[in-house]
Amino acid sequence: MAAREEIIEKIGLLNHMVGVARRIRRDEEAAADPNVARVVALLRLKDGIPTQEMATVLGIDGAAMGATLEAMGESGLVEVRVAQDGSKSVALTEKGREDAPAKAELSDVALDxxxxxxxxxxxxxxxxxxxxxxxxxxxxxxxxxxxxxxxxxxxGRPSDRDGQGGRGGFRGGRDDRRSGDRDGRSGYRGGREDRRPADRGGYRGSRDDRGGYRGGRDDRRGERGGYRGRDDRGGRRRED
Known part of the structure; x- marks a missing residue:
């Protein structure tokens, strides 16, 4: 009985190990310098190429080319030669001329x-x-x-709570700073530039309303319940 439990545990462990091996291979491929294969291919066609000419042919900037050649030199793939005039050229080593062994498939590795x-x-x-x-x-x-x-x-996705609007209705423009109509939580709130508390039970009027219709543009104290004229100061004084 114990052997059967061990078999199931071993299958789970093997599955986990295969996943780890695949991730490591993906990480290695992502970290590999793609310029290495291009340099090797070019040097197999023409050995001893000046580094500047190589960078121009391959379209690689000088800093990236220098980093690639340095890494290839440390791995023993290329040899950088310096001429008497200070110019540099690159040549493949014997190791660099050898075909890089391809990695075996994980299935072959596991069942070796x-x-x-x-x-x-x-x-x-x-x-x-x-x-x-x-x-x-x-x-x-x-x-x-x-x-x-x-x-x-x-x-796991965040639920739609109607943005920053009221708890059951539509909120006004983007610049509104309050959480919606305080009284009517299912009603519509005014435009984007509204900065005052909304009407507590119904429709709110224009910007300068205080409870009723206000008169003309130059009016300074709009009458609270009725119409006021442009030159009125407490009611309609006379007619010109």
């Missing part, structure tokens, strides 16, 4: 030492394990698992 017959037998054993687990989970377990993941991702 297995014969084809052993690999086929192992695949059959794993297939039997898969069939047993499918009977436990159900034939549609993959679809259900994808639906569960999608629902979990959806739950």
């Amino acid at each position: 030492g297995f014969t084809d017959e052993e690999a086929e037998a192992l695949l059959g054993y794993l297939g039997r394990i898969e069939a047993s687990l499918t009977g436990e989970l159900g034939a549609d377990w993959k679809e259900r698992e994808e639906a569960r993941k999608a629902a979990k991702r959806h739950e």
Whole structure:
């Protein structure tokens, strides 16, 4: 019984190790200098090229070329030669002329030492394990698992709370600084330049309203409940 539990744990460990190996390979590929292969290819066509000419041909700036050649020199791939006039040229070493060995596939690495017959037998054993687990989970377990993941991702998204507006209604323009109509939480609030508290139960008028309609442009004390004329100061005094 203990051996069977160890088999399941070992399968999980192996799956994790394969994932780690794949990540390491991706990181190595991302960190590799892409100019190395270009320099090697050019030097195989023409050896002993001046560094300035190489940078021009490959379209690489001087700083990047210097860093690439320095790294290749430390790896023993190239040799930088300095002429009497101070000019520099680059040549491949014997190691640089050799084809870089390609990395083996992870499947070949993992099953190194297995014969084809052993690999086929192992695949059959794993297939039997898969069939047993499918009977436990159900034939549609993959679809259900994808639906569960999608629902979990959806739950993690921030819900739409109507931006910075009221708790149940539409808020006004972008420059509004308050949290919406204090009384009517499902009503519309005024325009973007509104800076005063909104009307506590209904529609708010224009900018200079105080409770009723205000008169003309030069009016200074709008009457609170009725119409006031342009030159009025407490009511309509006379008619000119």
